[in-house]
Amino acid sequence: xxxxxxxxIADAVxxxxxxxxxxxxxxxxxxxxxxxGIVAPGRPDAEGGEPSFAQTECLIExxxxxxxxxxxxxLTAERRLxxxxxxxxxxxxxxxxxAVAHSIDLEPIDVGRDPAGLEIPVAAAGxxxxxxxxxxxxxxxxxxxxxxxxxxxxxxxxxxxxDRMLCRSLISAHLLLAIEGSAFxxxxxxxxxxxxxxxxxxxxxxWPVLVGRPPDRDLMxxxxxxxxxxxxxxxxxxxxxxxxxxxxEILSLRIMTLTEEEKREARATDPRAAxxxxxxxxxxPHEMARLHGTSRAEDFFNPSxxxxxxxxxxxxxGAAIARGSRVRLRPNRRADAMxxxxxxxxATVAGVYRDVDERTFVAVTVxxxxxxxxxxxFGRFFYFDPDEIDPIAGKESV
Numbered sequence: 001x002x003x004x005x006x007x008x009i010a011d012a013v014x015x016x017x018x019x020x021x022x023x024x025x026x027x028x029x030x031x032x033x034x035x036x037g038i039v040a041p042g043r044p045d046a047e048g049g050e051p052s053f054a055q056t057e058c059l060i061e062x063x064x065x066x067x068x069x070x071x072x073x074x075l076t077a078e079r080r081l082x083x084x085x086x087x088x089x090x091x092x093x094x095x096x097x098x099a100v101a102h103s104i105d106l107e108p109i110d111v112g113r114d115p116a117g118l119e120i121p122v123a124a125a126g127x128x129x130x131x132x133x134x135x136x137x138x139x140x141x142x143x144x145x146x147x148x149x150x151x152x153x154x155x156x157x158x159x160x161x162x163d164r165m166l167c168r169s170l171i172s173a174h175l176l177l178a179i180e181g182s183a184f185x186x187x188x189x190x191x192x193x194x195x196x197x198x199x200x201x202x203x204x205x206x207w208p209v210l211v212g213r214p215p216d217r218d219l220m221x222x223x224x225x226x227x228x229x230x231x232x233x234x235x236x237x238x239x240x241x242x243x244x245x246x247x248x249e250i251l252s253l254r255i256m257t258l259t260e261e262e263k264r265e266a267r268a269t270d271p272r273a274a275x276x277x278x279x280x281x282x283x284x285p286h287e288m289a290r291l292h293g294t295s296r297a298e299d300f301f302n303p304s305x306x307x308x309x310x311x312x313x314x315x316x317x318g319a320a321i322a323r324g325s326r327v328r329l330r331p332n333r334r335a336d337a338m339x340x341x342x343x344x345x346x347a348t349v350a351g352v353y354r355d356v357d358e359r360t361f362v363a364v365t366v367x368x369x370x371x372x373x374x375x376x377x378f379g380r381f382f383y384f385d386p387d388e389i390d391p392i393a394g395k396e397s398v
Contacts, residue, residue, distance in 0.1 A: 019033075174221065
């Protein structure tokens with residue numbers, strides 16, 4: 001229950017890149033999978049290849065009575081032979097690495113007791129690994145270091161076969177962290193007095209971000225994929241497509257173009273690949289429609305604590321400009337050739353946006369654009385600085 005709210009985004013990280021379109025073992029694109037989060041046996045020359053460790057360093061506000069909960073999650077790879085569907089030549093088969101998921105909860109750690117040198121075995125599928133935990137006080141903060149290491153010996157065969165190396169590796173490795181009796185600090189947006197302590201954190205092959213429900217700070221995901229604080233899977237996404245940075249609509253449409261023979265092969269490749277094919281085939285029209293044109297720009301442009309773009313205002317030339325206000329465009333940034341065509345055009349304000357750097361932008365639709373109403377419905381606007389806009393007086397001709 002402690003990590004429940006972070007489960008879906010953690011699963012997206014766990015299976016990122018596992019079965020890549022077109023989800024068949026025979027596909028060349030599927031021959032080099034798992035580009036993130038590999039914790040492999042250590043190379044003796046320590047040059048090139050996958051790292052043998054992933055190090056997380058994060059900050060908590062205090063250590064008095066604070067308890068740290070850690071869940072290590074990763075995949076291991078098992079070899080299996082993927083037989084071709086009927087109609088292929090005898091013996092036409094390919095080897096496939098199937099993923100097995102592991103989730104290991106460690107005993108709670110009292111970070112107030114400075115667990116220097118604490119080493120916890122992390123064993124799964126016969127792979128020898130460990131998690132080393134340390135904490136040290138930095139002013140009113142405590143820095144916690146967690147280092148996940150693969151202790152498997154290196155074999156020269158791994159240099160010739162990535163698949164052999166993967167079979168002795170932790171794959172898509174990441175940590176879920178929960179703190180009780182304290183709070184984590186954002187490493188992306190720390191308080192001013194924590195700036196130096198944050199700068200001293202050394203995160204290697206992984207990056208911790210706040211997860212859960214903003215503004216709660218009791219959960220972190222240390223991810224091998226770069227994320228912002230409070231990442232989330234879009235609620236419109238009906239299934240895990242194993243490609244968290246893609247657009248569900250495009251991937252779903254691409255899957256629908258597979259032939260029946262390709263779908264049979266995909267289903268035979270792996271149970272998760274089969275589930276993706278089956279769930280995409282079962283998408284109802286209204287579910288596909290939900291994947292198209294959804295916009296949540298206010299989540300980025302108007303962070304927590306700011307007024308919504310539809311009701312926010314900005315003062316320009318003594319006039320309060322808000323959604324519905326009539327303005328004339330005077331672009332002066334010369335960002336592209338479009339400025340030349342928009343100069344002097346009347347427009348209607350769709351919203352006033354403020355980004356994470358507190359800069360203000362006015363979103364507009366151009367009155368002369370025959371598709372202005374359509375663009376407004378999809379949330380597609382032109383954005384201008386307030387000094388690029390002149391308010392239109394109520395009786396001014398447009």
